[in-house]
Amino acid sequence: MSDLPARGGNAPAVPRPGAAVPRRGRTGSWAVDLAWFVTPLAVLVALWAGAVAATGVPTRVFPQVTDVALALWEMAVSGELALHLGASLYRVLVGSVIAVATALPFGIALGASRALSAFFSPLLRFSVALAGIAWIPIATLWLGYGDGAVIFIVWNAMFFALAYNTMLGVRRIPTSLLRSARSLGAGPWRLFWEVLLPGAMPSVISGLRIGLGYGWRGLVAAEIIATHAGLGYALFLAQTSFSTDVIIAAMVIIGVLWLCTDRLLLAPLERRTVRRWGMTSGEG
Amino acid sequence: MAVDSAEHTRKAGSGRPARAPAPLHRRAWLRLSRNSAFRTLGPFVPVVGLWWLIAALEVFPPAFFIGPDRVVVEFAELLRKGVLPGYLADSLERLAYGAGFGLAIGIVMGFLTALSLRVRKALWPILLFFQAIADIAWLPIVIVWFGFSLTAVTFVIVYTVVFPLMLAVVSGVEQVPRELVLAARSLGAGRLRVFWEVTVPGALPSIATGVRTGLGYGWRALVAAEIIVGTSGIGFMMFDARRVGDVSQVFLGMVVLGILWYMLDALILAPFEKATVERWGLVRGMEDDE
Amino acid sequence: MTALVIEHLEKTYTDAYTGDEVVAIGDVSFSVSEGEFVSVLGPSGCGKTTVLNTVAGFVRPTSGTVSVAGNQVSGPGPDRGVVFQNHALFPWKTVLGNVVFGLRMKGMGRAEREARGREYLSLVGLEGFERRYPHELSGGMRQRLGVARVLATEPAVMLMDEPFASIDAQTRRRLQEDLTRIFEERRPTVFFVTHDIDEAVFLSDRIVVLSGRPSSVREIVEVDLPRPRTWASAVDHPGFRATVAHVNGLLAEGEAEGTAADVE
Incomplete structure (x- = not known):
């Protein structure tokens, strides 16, 4: 499963003219960037408002922008928002921290040996395909309904994708790099921190992206099915009472949260490591 | 790039000097490990075995875990x-x-x-x-x-x-x-x-x-x-x-x-x-x- | 008959980072006759590739004109085939598929274009590789294919942008000899950009030596070296060494001036 967009074949040895460099140069002004980001979304919201007003669709079915804003405001004031948001964030945080702490060492250990990685590669691919939502029935059976099961799902959804990509990343570190580090006197510990981990970084980051994507979806599904708090549960609750305004408010929050994760966590991580070092990484 | 991978293969090859006089069972193993079906499905055999063993020993109660x-x-x-x-x-x-x-x-x-x-x-x-x-x-x-x-x-x-x-x-x-x-x-x-x-x-x-x-x-x-x-x-x-x-x-x-x-x-x-x-x-x- | 005429070419860029105006090409004029091999030589960053890109139609000049076979250049076209430094072969097409690409664009029939494609593949020594993909070829072979792909369309000018720069020294020599042989056999018009003095002298009929940025024509050097040429005969030929020394001198002078200007 090449979830990793590995490019090698057609990548020119010399930076392509007109590709990355000038674009980054042009985007020097962040205000222009922001405008390019906010304007389309604002237009979208305006279109939504206009369409609802023009077609006269019942707001029970398709709520007006103001209804959603009002629902959001009410949720915020009543403390419901904080409750659900807190529950969801807590689960994602715990689940992903455990996933990173377990998957990274595991993936690097597998990647360091050719035999191990050849053996585990099909197993991990199988597990990646299955990870996350398909585990919800068994997780709730084992751990009961509640935080435990949801955290398990988040961990499970991330673990395999992250371990697999880390392993691939380590396998792709050029042998010459390992040899030169060893000949410069690096021991196993040093090798791990100074060569294996940074060398696998592009792959690790795309593994994180994929894993968080699965984890986030797993979270929402698990919360709809198996809890009494969290954004997914809020969605479920609103659906049973046909409160479309609350449903859309919750969806918007979920979207914004993921964008924040991507922009505030993954993108800076990528910028500081992979981009800074001039290695490529999958944009996804 | 093709050149890189060619080099890679060569290096990997030279790292195994015992190739020519390899004994028969080793050669058979090598051939088997080249087979892609074996390489993808083979690892599942010990895993399923392990799964079976854990279930048979009843490490977890059978109501939660079956073989x-x-x-x-x-x-x-x-x-x-x-x-x-x-x-x-x-x-x-x-x-x-x-x-x-x-x-x-x-x-x-x-x-x-x-x-x-x-x-x-x-x-x-x-x-x-x-x-x-x-x-x-x-x-x-x-x-x-x-x-x-x-x-x-x-x-x-x-x-x-x-x-x-x-x-x-x-x-x-x-x-x-x-x-x-x-x-x-x-x-x-x-x-x-x-x-x-x-x-x-x-x-x-x-x-x-x-x-x-x-x-x-x-x-x-x-x-x-x-x-x-x-x-x-x-x-x-x-x-x-x-x-x-x-x-x-x-x-x-x-x-x-x-x-x-x-x-x-x-x-x-x-x-x-x-x-x-x-x-x-x-x-x-x-x-x-x- | 002149194949290519460049008149008072100027190119100014706006730097993407600083917003400054950068003059890449000051004022360049020269022409290339039909069946002539002309190299453009200059210090790195002097804008020689920009000259080529302008001729190819990838870049619009700020002022001045480029005309090929009497027509003014306004965009890329099949009358000016380009051999790229990084070969720019289509990875998803076989060797044969790459060679016949230009012919297909012209609307030539399958049988005819494949026959022509094979002819040019054998010209560059790639017969037997028709069904391979570019990534299965060595660097030297890829560049041969790049040359064949352009020659097959029989352009008015073949533009070559440092085609051998990223190829190891021995292969490069072989490719240069092969290119000379092909040139002597077929007499295409070639516009060749390089920073390698020996290469320029060995291959060319004339060398356009550019000065550093903003570039202008420093001198056009005639190469007095009999054809057919081989490296073995060229290195001993007094004309070869004299021309190399002369061009070397021109470039060294330019550099000295450049440094002086920098100090100012």
């Missing part, structure tokens, strides 16, 4: 009753509808978006945002709109497939080396020709990844939707079994889902990639550590 033997028995039982084929057909039908519409819409919309820089820049944040609203979060509103129906499930799967695919097409088009476009134009290709002969194949590696990602998400969305909408399908079967505490059907469901995905991968996705992207040397083969 492969019970799964096989359950499989035969459900097959005999005709429950499994029915549910399987339902799940596959939903996936086929969802993936079919999703692929068609995603690829066409993706190229339309990608071809103009302005459109791309304007639509990019919207794409990101819709991609960010995890597909499953759409399920409640879709249920309100369409009821507990096939349409609701299909809508979610289409949604799941379309956005990763559009993003993949756009970034794929951006990745096409400019030099190739220039080369084609200086050889006399017009805009349409450049699109078909350079842009489309050049974006294919990224599209292939996008299809995989999209289907991977779509697959999960299907299971979640079946659990939540709860009328039929493998996801429904698993959750229904969980409700009555029948662990064997839950295990069976997971195994079936895993095998299905593997078949989808091995029979459709992988051959497609092998015939295009890998053949052209655009992606280093997955098992390239040989």
Whole structure:
């Protein structure tokens, strides 16, 4: 499963003219960037408002922008928002921290040996395909309904994708790099921190992206099915009472949260490591 | 790049000086380990063995954990009753509808978006945002709109497939080396020709990844939707079994889902990639550590 | 008959980072006759590739004109095939598919274009590789294919942008000899950009030596070296060494001036 967009074949040895460099140069002004980001979304919201007003669709079915804003405001004031948001964030945080702490060492250990990685590669691919939502029935059976099961799902959804990509990343570190580090006197510990981990970084980051994507979806599904708090549960609750305004408010929050994760966590991580070092990484 | 991998192989080869006088059993092992079916399926043998052992020793209570033997028995039982084929057909039908519409819409919309820089820049944040609203979060509103129906499930799967695919097409088009476009134009290709002969194949590696990602998400969305909408399908079967505490059907469901995905991968996705992207040397083969 | 005429070419860029105006090409004029091999030589960053890109139609000049076979250049076209430094072969097409690409664009029939494609593949020594893909070829072979792909369309001018720069020294020598042989056999018009003095002298009929940025024509050097040429005969030929020394001197002078200007 090449979830990793590995490019090698057609990548020119010399930076392509007109590709990355000038674009980054042009985007020097962040205000222009922001405008390019906010304007389309604002237009979208305006279109939504206009369409609802023009077609006269019942707001029970398709709520007006103001209804959603009002629902959001009410949720915020009543403390419901904080409750659900807190529950969801807590689960994602715990689940992903455990996933990173377990998957990274595991993936690097597998990647360091050719035999191990050849053996585990099909197993991990199988597990990646299955990870996350398909585990919800068994997780709730084992751990009961509640935080435990949801955290398990988040961990499970991330673990395999992250371990697999880390392993691939380590396998792709050029042998010459390992040899030169060893000949410069690096021991196993040093090798791990100074060569294996940074060398696998592009792959690790795309593994994180994929894993968080699965984890986030797993979270929402698990919360709809198996809890009494969290954004997914809020969605479920609103659906049973046909409160479309609350449903859309919750969806918007979920979207914004993921964008924040991507922009505030993954993108800076990528910028500081992979981009800074001039290695490529999958944009996804 | 070809040169790199050639060098890589040479190095790996010279690292094994004992190659020529290898004893017979070692040579047989080497030949076996080259066989791709053995390499993919072989590792499952000890894992299933381990699973069996853990179940047989009753490390976990049998109400929570069962061995492969019970799964096989359950499989035969459900097959005999005709429950499994029915549910399987339902799940596959939903996936086929969802993936079919999703692929068609995603690829066409993706190229339309990608071809103009302005459109791309304007639509990019919207794409990101819709991609960010995890597909499953759409399920409640879709249920309100369409009821507990096939349409609701299909809508979610289409949604799941379309956005990763559009993003993949756009970034794929951006990745096409400019030099190739220039080369084609200086050889006399017009805009349409450049699109078909350079842009489309050049974006294919990224599209292939996008299809995989999209289907991977779509697959999960299907299971979640079946659990939540709860009328039929493998996801429904698993959750229904969980409700009555029948662990064997839950295990069976997971195994079936895993095998299905593997078949989808091995029979459709992988051959497609092998015939295009890998053949052209655009992606280093997955098992390239040989 | 002149194949290519460049008149008072100027190119100014706006720097993407600083927003400054950068003059890449000051004032360049020269022409290339039909069946002539002309190299453009200059210090790195002097804008010689920009000259080539302008001729190819990839870059619009700020002022001045480029005309090929009497027609003014306004965009890329099949009358000016380009051999790229990074070969720019289509990875998704076979060797044969790459060679016949230009012919297909012209609308030539399958049988005819494949026959022509094979002819040019054998000209560059790639017969037997028709069904391979570019990534299966060595660096030298890829560049041969790049040359064949352009020659097959029989352009008015073949533009070559440092085609051998990223190829190892021995292979490069072989490719240069092969290019000379092909040139002597077929007499295409070639516009060749390089920073390698020996290469320029060995291959060319004339060398356009550019000065550093903003570039202008420093001198056009006639190469007095009999054809057919081989490296073995060229290195011993007094004309070869004299020309190399002369060009070397021109470039060294330019550099000295450049440094002086920098100090100012």
